[in-house]
Amino acid sequence: MPVQPSTQSIFNQLDTFGHKKVVFCSDPDTNLKAIIAIHDTTLGPAFGSTRMWPYKTEGDALNDVLRLSKSMTYKCAIAGLNMGGGYSVIIGDSRKDKNEAMMRKFGRFVKNLNGEFITSEDMGTNPRDMEYIRMETEHVTGIPESLGGSGDPSPIAAQGVFMGIKACVKEQFGSDSLTGKSVIVQGIGHVGEHLVRLLRDENVKVYASDINEDRVRQISKKFGAEAVSNNSIFDIDADIYAPCAMGGTVNAQTINKLKCSIIAGSANNQLLDEAKDGELLLEKGILFAPDYVINAGGIINCYSELMGFSKKRTLQLTENIYEATRNILKLSKLENISTIEAANKIAEKRITDIKKVKSSY
Numbered sequence: 001m002p003v004q005p006s007t008q009s010i011f012n013q014l015d016t017f018g019h020k021k022v023v024f025c026s027d028p029d030t031n032l033k034a035i036i037a038i039h040d041t042t043l044g045p046a047f048g049s050t051r052m053w054p055y056k057t058e059g060d061a062l063n064d065v066l067r068l069s070k071s072m073t074y075k076c077a078i079a080g081l082n083m084g085g086g087y088s089v090i091i092g093d094s095r096k097d098k099n100e101a102m103m104r105k106f107g108r109f110v111k112n113l114n115g116e117f118i119t120s121e122d123m124g125t126n127p128r129d130m131e132y133i134r135m136e137t138e139h140v141t142g143i144p145e146s147l148g149g150s151g152d153p154s155p156i157a158a159q160g161v162f163m164g165i166k167a168c169v170k171e172q173f174g175s176d177s178l179t180g181k182s183v184i185v186q187g188i189g190h191v192g193e194h195l196v197r198l199l200r201d202e203n204v205k206v207y208a209s210d211i212n213e214d215r216v217r218q219i220s221k222k223f224g225a226e227a228v229s230n231n232s233i234f235d236i237d238a239d240i241y242a243p244c245a246m247g248g249t250v251n252a253q254t255i256n257k258l259k260c261s262i263i264a265g266s267a268n269n270q271l272l273d274e275a276k277d278g279e280l281l282l283e284k285g286i287l288f289a290p291d292y293v294i295n296a297g298g299i300i301n302c303y304s305e306l307m308g309f310s311k312k313r314t315l316q317l318t319e320n321i322y323e324a325t326r327n328i329l330k331l332s333k334l335e336n337i338s339t340i341e342a343a344n345k346i347a348e349k350r351i352t353d354i355k356k357v358k359s360s361y
């Protein structure tokens with residue numbers, strides 16, 4: 001995973017990203033090592049998933065959680081949710097190190113935040129883990145439908161990404177039909193698999209890649225996608241690159257190799273350096289769908305669980321991602337700014353406006 005190594009002290013990093021609070025959770029009894037970051041709560045309690053990943057260093061974990069929680073603030077703002085931004089990461093390999101006791105202990109740390117942070121699943125976690133967290137705190141969503149929750153948010157997340165892809169295709173090719181287009185899906189986990197299904201249902205040529213080769217074989221066979229090695233994805237001549245694994249895969253090195261004219265996927269924080277990479281993409285005429293805009297379906301689904309919305313309403317809100325993406329592309333064109341800058345402007349305006357509402361009781 002590409003990360004930007006930070007030489008700054010922890011407090012300087014919090015200042016740089018504008019964080020409110022970071023909680024380090026350590027429990028030797030269950031081997032839990034986790035970090036919960038709360039970025040901004042202007043719009044409401046900090047909403048953010050829990051990722052479990054075998055980070056090489058604690059610095060990498062901190063860097064990831066700071067970047068992820070900041071983008072949640074923007075994601076909730078632009079999706080029109082009354083929620084702030086947070087995130088949490090658990091350091092470890094979810095296939096080997098995760099168990100009930102660890103997840104429940106993590107739930108206790110969430111509980112101690114008294115509703116300032118509400119979580120859901122992400123890479124390395126699933127509805128079963130949310131069920132364990134729910135045993136300790138009510139501040140969790142994405143619990144199984146059989147227990148009254150909304151279940152796995154990834155099918156809705158994929159639907160939103162699909163709408164974002166269509167909005168970009170409309171901009172680049174004049175019609176939002178995907179017929180005859182080709183897409184590289186990098187990472188075919190929860191969201192990636194649903195995205196492959198949606199694309200194949202529209203007869204899109206899909207190149208599927210993942211570091212887990214068994215998974216690539218299995219999904220390619222199931223949906224009729226072409227399996228490609230993770231090392232060769234930047235050599236493929238496809239219309240769209242859909243990063244659906246870790247962040248930071250769009251950077252100065254990869255942008256120079258990319259042959260596609262659209263980048264639109266579910267991975268959070270796809271640009272390694274938001275300002276520089278956003279500009280470079282603008283110069284090269286590669287349309288970047290800001291990740292936090294088009295992958296908001298997952299959080300919309302979790303928000304619906306809290307608000308008691310119907311599935312129909314959840315889907316409607318997710319389909320609005322098409323218009324939201326179109327508006328960002330329009331602003332980017334009008335002001336000749338990168339698409340990420342345009343999205344940030346819209347999100348920041350909502351936060352500033354709502355701050356005014358909340359300035360009096």
Ligand SMILES: NC(=O)c1ccc[n+]([C@@H]2O[C@H](COP(=O)([O-])OP(=O)(O)OC[C@H]3O[C@@H](n4cnc5c(N)ncnc54)[C@H](O)[C@@H]3O)[C@@H](O)[C@H]2O)c1
Pocket residue numbers: 001121122123124152153154155157186187188189190191192209210211212215230244245246247266267268295296298299
């Ligand atoms: N699950 C959701 O509802 C949701 C919602 C919004 C955003 N996202 C984001 O989408 C991305 C994927 O989430 P997910 O829930 O599908 O995770 P997942 O863990 O189910 O799937 C991720 C897949 O990516 C693969 N992978 C990891 N590193 C890779 C690499 N370097 N190259 C290729 N493949 C790699 C893994 O083997 C796995 O199959 C994450 O960035 C997540 O934050 C997820």
